[in-house]
Amino acid sequence: MLSKLCWCFWQLFPCTYRTYYADDQGRLHFAVWKMWLGRCYQITDVFVDCFQTVMDDTLRLLGELCATATGQDGKAG
Numbered sequence: 001m002l003s004k005l006c007w008c009f010w011q012l013f014p015c016t017y018r019t020y021y022a023d024d025q026g027r028l029h030f031a032v033w034k035m036w037l038g039r040c041y042q043i044t045d046v047f048v049d050c051f052q053t054v055m056d057d058t059l060r061l062l063g064e065l066c067a068t069a070t071g072q073d074g075k076a077g
Contacts, residue, residue: 011037020048 014036021029033043 011035 014034016032016034018030018032021031023029028048029045030048031043031045033040035041
């Protein structure tokens with residue numbers, strides 16, 4: 001009963017909430033929303049693609065390694 005009263009009290013103030021969650025397909029999401037008087041508004045849900053970021057960094061590193069190995073004229077040396 002006390003927890004419900006506390007929740008009702010906090011609903012008098014517009015508060016911002018943030019969370020991470022995984023959907024049914026295992027994708028990671030980051031969500032931010034505001035809640036006031038029990039209603040959610042300004043909801044932002046962002047898909048966090050960790051694998052793509054890792055692959056981009058790996059491909060960039062491989063490109064730099066290949067560029068230094070071939071030299072400036074593009075021929076292996």
